[in-house]
Amino acid sequence: MKEIKKTVIEKITTHFKEVTAQQHDGNRVDFFIGKEEIPAILFFLKDEMGYNHLSHIACVDWLEEKEFEIVYIVWSYTDKIKIFVHTRVERENPVMDNVDMIWRQANTYEREMKEMYGIEFTGLEAPEEFLLEDWEGPPPMRRDFDTEAYAREKFWERPGREDARDVRETIIERTGEELPDFAKKYKR
């Protein structure tokens, strides 16, 4: 296994100059590469090295770094190793190459990422509604999506709920505690 991992890393790093590799315990190797090189490296892994199974495409929202990370996970039945290929796209107007000509099923992941994170894939087939019905809000898997605020705005209040009470206020009323204004921002 160690040998195979070493060969994989060697092969990839000689073919792709701008790549960094990261070793992991077990049967896993990670590569980090620029987004322009993604189709090339995936083609190479599939056609030249036998990684012909696309296990998954994942997305991570790095809100503070203003980037999305897309992770392609591929698997070889001969090497029995999974390779994680990471890339980053900017969060503002994120556009990514479509890879469904390499694996047809990539389309499903891409449609999901478009809907959940708002990433555009060039030439995406069936880009319209996927899982979310009648969705009008921002992509909901983004970390800055406020579910509660969305629910509050989107759905009407059912009549009969006006008598809801705030727990803290109820106790304050009962005890006569005087909560100063400057402390209020720390209320639940």
Place this chain on the structure above:
Amino acid sequence: MSFFDLKGTLKPLTALKQFGKQPHTLKETPFVPREAADRYRGFHYNDLEECIGCGNCSTICQNQAIDMVPVEGIEGKKGDSGLRPRIDHGRCCWCGLCVEVCPTGSLSLTKDYVYVSDDADSFLWMPGVDNPEGKERKSFVSTEATSLNDFARIPMPELEGMERVKSFAEVVLGYNEEQARAEASRCISCGLCTEACPEHMHIPEYINAIARANDADAVRIIYDNNPLPEMCGKVCTRRCEEVCAIAHRGEPIAIRWLKRYATETVNNADLIKEIVNPEINAPNGFKVGIVGAGPSGLTAAYYLALRGFDCTIYEAHAKAGGMTMYGIPKYRFPEESLDKQIEYIQKIGVKIHFNTRVGKDISFKEIYEKYDAVFVGVGFPKPWTLGVEGEDLQGSIQAVNFLYEINNGKQVDIGDKVIVIGGGNVAIDAARVSRRLGADVTILYRRRVQDMPADWEEIEGAEEEGVHIVPQAIPIQFHGDDKGHVKAVEYLLAEMVPDERGRRPKPVAIEGSNKTIEATAVLGAIGQQGDYSFLEEEFAEKIRIERGRFVVNEFQQTTDPKIFAGGDAANRTADAISAIADGYRAVKGIEAMLVKEK
């Protein structure tokens, strides 16, 4: 396929052969739904007895489906808001987060998933109230292992037991920043604790400020209604922690230690003033005299001074703090901690006359005439005596007097075998101090260890330091040697007899179970009482005192409208935080009385 496919058109008509036959679905009436899976997330059920109305379910719900509302038959009380969740099932998405954040585990989801109604508004109902049968149908329940609440407290670093007895060094070392943030983050901010706190401190808010790494705001919030928070952060009786929502299945949030952490980030009086930056009103021309610089007197003085009153405290001893200065040993509450707070209170403009005993150095009458209002916070200075033979022998000392001498830097000869009588904090303090002076210590207590009124952490601390506790022991006589010095204590063992009126069991001595234990000193700690000899006759007549305490109204006003009282001499809970609460209430009373009159 031809344009007109006859077969395809006629085929469906074969279904007509079923016409007139009995249907063989829906045989069972009424329809019984299939049993759901073990962890199925169906309708909610809430155990109304277990639920404390903390509202964590309502807060977490991302769909705004949960309201907290009052329920008939459930009264709010300490540790229970009296509210219960009501769920809009039209909004619920069955994510189950409400169950996973429920601190008591009262909320669960059931296997019931069929509900049919024409009326959309009937989907708004209260789990537990409207579906009591759900109790038998629970499936998705909260366990300690799966709960999203953090039930384990961040351990407080402290000195090891046998290391402690070598000196009077502070035992508890305090949280560091990382520990404090982690501990503060366990809080669910329900605020049930604020009702249990006599002073109703803004607990969830300052804990939240600590969790959000804003210690200065935490300090400001703490000082809003407590001018001695570092003292409370170290020695408070913390009634708040008893009702903590997390304590139902885990260890309560270390509220006291978090207050301690916040106040210790400010290490001198000037800095306190800078951070708290209190608004001080212009002088309003009223003068208030205060008897006693204990927690209640200091609190009254501080908040009166902020409101523009001219405050003067008369204190009999050389230092302020009352029992917290002279009664609490320094390994629990170091002097620097107290000094810093007193200095800050003085900086606000409070004047303190030390070594001035009212009734001796100045008469009460003089104070009464000189000031527009008087606050009396004199505490309980006089110890109760056991009333057994030999109590006046040499070496038989009252524990409060003993603690006073030691805290005053004096030497007290107690020898190497000390017997402490009592089970309150004073008894434990006296025992642990005696250990530090190198003696073997045994505590005799008439009830069981679990009945001891002392803080459980203090009891544990004493045991770790090697203090022996003999429960159910009633002293009957002190034996002396020929020089008139105590040499042994004779006691009877007791059995616990249940009280027919439902109060705590009473210890009843067992005839003939006499035992004797050797002693070089006996420290009595069975409680204290008031000493009102400083009041001249005319006041003693005017001010009503019942069962050793001043009779006061909700603003701590005594039967003489000009005199207010607080602290041990006015409340039944006899702890520092209650004294602070008394002082704070009196401020409102004095302000209402004087400013309104004007």
